[in-house]
Amino acid sequence: MSASHPRLNTRICDLFKIEYPIVQTGMGWVSTARLTAATSAAGGIGFLATATQTFDEMKESVAEIQEATDKPFGINVRTDAPDIEDRLDWSIKSGVKVVSFAQAPKPDMVKKLKDSGVVTIPTIAARRHAEKVAEWGVDAVIAQGSEGGGHTGEVPTAVLVPQVTSAVDIPVLAAGGITDGKGLVASLAWGAEGIAMGTRFLLSEESGVPQSVKEAYFESxxxxxxxxxxxxxxxxxxxxxxxxxxxxxxxxxxxxxxxxxxxxxxxxxxxxxxxxxxxxxxxxxxxxxxxxxxxxxxxxxxxxxxxxVEGNHEIGIMPTGVGLGVINSAPPVEMIIQGIIAEASDILSELNQQKPS
Ligand SMILES: Cc1cc2nc3c(=O)[nH]c(=O)nc-3n(C[C@H](O)[C@H](O)[C@H](O)COP(=O)(O)O)c2cc1C
Structure with a gap:
C-alpha cells in the first residue's frame, strides 16, 4: 500500500466511506460484478452497469459483489427503464448504498433514494445541469468533459470542472480523459475532490472485455x-x-x-x-x-x-475516452489505483516543497 498524501482524503472519501477518491464509473456491458467488486476492494468505489442488464441479472450481480467484498459499491441505473421503480425499491431493500444514473435523473427519484439513505451522484456535462441537480438534493456530481467515453457533452474537462466546482457546494468528481495521478492532482487544482474514470478501468485485468478488443484500444x-x-x-x-x-x-x-x-x-x-x-x-x-x-x-x-462482450470486430462499436491513447496495458485494478495514488502523492509532496532560491 502506498502512503496516501493527506490532501487526497477528501469529502468524497467520507461520503462514500472509501479510502481513495477514485471512482470506476458505470459502463454498459463492461463494469460487471467482477470489475466493480475489484475496484471497491482496492479502496476506490466501483459502479455496476445495470442499464444493460435485465432485472434478474442485476439482482445476481449485486449479490455477487456483496459476496466478494464488504466495501461500499454503487449501481448505475437507466432512469427510463420501464421497471426503474421496482429496481430502485429492490436496491434500497438490498443494501445498495450509492446510485449513479445513465441519463439525467428525475427529482422524485433523487428524493426517494435520499429519503432511504442512498447516496446519489449524477453525471453532468454543463454547469447549469450541476446547479439543477444540486437543487434537487444530490450528494455529489461527476462533471464529465467532452474527452470522456460513451455519451458525453461538448465542454472540455479543463473548462467544465472548474466551472462546476465554482458553481456548486457539493463534492465534484472530475471525469473525461483522466487516466493517472497527474490527472488526479490537476482535478484537485480545479476544485474537484476526486476523479471518475471509465476507459482506464475498461483496460484493466478484471474488465471482461475480450483481449482482442483491448488490443484495438491499445493500438488507437x-x-x-x-x-x-x-x-x-x-x-x-x-x-x-x-x-x-x-x-x-x-x-x-x-x-x-x-x-x-x-x-x-x-x-x-x-x-x-x-x-x-x-x-x-x-x-x-x-x-x-x-x-x-x-x-x-x-x-x-x-x-x-x-x-x-462478444469481440465482434466487424461491428466495431467501441465507446472510449481519449485517454485510450496513453494506455497500453491492462493491469489489475489494485495496481491501477495504487499507481495513481502513489503518483499523485509524490506530485503533491513535490509541489509543497519550497523552491531553492
Ligand atoms: C464502454 C463504455 C460504456 C459506458 N456505459 C455507460 C453507462 O452504461 N452508463 C453511464 O452512466 N455511463 C457510461 N459510460 C460513461 C462512463 O461511465 C464514464 O462517465 C466515462 O467513461 C468517463 O470518461 P473516461 O472514459 O475518459 O474516463 C460508458 C463509457 C464507456 C467507455
Missing part, C-alpha cells in the same frame, strides 16, 4: 476517437472505426434503408425483432429522433454488446 491513438450522434442520436465518443464512419455518412438515410441496416445489425447482434421494436418505441418517447435514426439507435446497445 488519442486522435483515433470521434464524438458522434450517428449511433443512437445522442453524442457519444467511440473509436473511429470503419463502421462508425459508415454510420456517419449514412446519417441522412431514409427510413427504408435505415430499416434494412437495422435488420442487418439485428442478425449480427441476434436481437429479436420484438426487442428491437419495443426499444425503438421507448426511445421515441424520450428522444426527438426520426424513425430512421430510431431504427439504428434501438439496436445500439446490442451493437456495443456484440463488440465489447
Amino acid at each position: 491513438a488519442v486522435t483515433d476517437t470521434v464524438r458522434t450522434r450517428a449511433i443512437d442520436g445522442v453524442p457519444q465518443r467511440v473509436i473511429n472505426t470503419t463502421m462508425v464512419r459508415g454510420l456517419e455518412s449514412a446519417k441522412l438515410l431514409r427510413f427504408p434503408r435505415a430499416m434494412v441496416n437495422a435488420l442487418k445489425f439485428r442478425r449480427l447482434t441476434q436481437t429479436t425483432f420484438p426487442d428491437l421494436i419495443s426499444e425503438a418505441i421507448s426511445m421515441k418517447k424520450n428522444q426527438d429522433l426520426t424513425w430512421s435514426q430510431l431504427m439504428l439507435a434501438a439496436n445500439a446497445p446490442m451493437l456495443t454488446k456484440a463488440t465489447m
Whole structure:
C-alpha cells in the first residue's frame, strides 16, 4: 500500500466511506460484478452497469459483489427503464448504498433514494445541469468533459470542472480523459475532490472485455476517437472505426434503408425483432429522433454488446475516452489505483516543497 498524501482524503472519501477518491464509473456491458467488486476492494468505489442488464441479472450481480467484498459499491441505473421503480425499491431493500444514473435523473427519484439513505451522484456535462441537480438534493456530481467515453457533452474537462466546482457546494468528481495521478492532482487544482474514470478501468485485468478488443484500444491513438450522434442520436465518443464512419455518412438515410441496416445489425447482434421494436418505441418517447435514426439507435446497445462482450470486430462499436491513447496495458485494478495514488502523492509532496532560491 502506498502512503496516501493527506490532501487526497477528501469529502468524497467520507461520503462514500472509501479510502481513495477514485471512482470506476458505470459502463454498459463492461463494469460487471467482477470489475466493480475489484475496484471497491482496492479502496476506490466501483459502479455496476445495470442499464444493460435485465432485472434478474442485476439482482445476481449485486449479490455477487456483496459476496466478494464488504466495501461500499454503487449501481448505475437507466432512469427510463420501464421497471426503474421496482429496481430502485429492490436496491434500497438490498443494501445498495450509492446510485449513479445513465441519463439525467428525475427529482422524485433523487428524493426517494435520499429519503432511504442512498447516496446519489449524477453525471453532468454543463454547469447549469450541476446547479439543477444540486437543487434537487444530490450528494455529489461527476462533471464529465467532452474527452470522456460513451455519451458525453461538448465542454472540455479543463473548462467544465472548474466551472462546476465554482458553481456548486457539493463534492465534484472530475471525469473525461483522466487516466493517472497527474490527472488526479490537476482535478484537485480545479476544485474537484476526486476523479471518475471509465476507459482506464475498461483496460484493466478484471474488465471482461475480450483481449482482442483491448488490443484495438491499445493500438488507437488519442486522435483515433470521434464524438458522434450517428449511433443512437445522442453524442457519444467511440473509436473511429470503419463502421462508425459508415454510420456517419449514412446519417441522412431514409427510413427504408435505415430499416434494412437495422435488420442487418439485428442478425449480427441476434436481437429479436420484438426487442428491437419495443426499444425503438421507448426511445421515441424520450428522444426527438426520426424513425430512421430510431431504427439504428434501438439496436445500439446490442451493437456495443456484440463488440465489447462478444469481440465482434466487424461491428466495431467501441465507446472510449481519449485517454485510450496513453494506455497500453491492462493491469489489475489494485495496481491501477495504487499507481495513481502513489503518483499523485509524490506530485503533491513535490509541489509543497519550497523552491531553492
Ligand atoms: C464502454 C463504455 C460504456 C459506458 N456505459 C455507460 C453507462 O452504461 N452508463 C453511464 O452512466 N455511463 C457510461 N459510460 C460513461 C462512463 O461511465 C464514464 O462517465 C466515462 O467513461 C468517463 O470518461 P473516461 O472514459 O475518459 O474516463 C460508458 C463509457 C464507456 C467507455
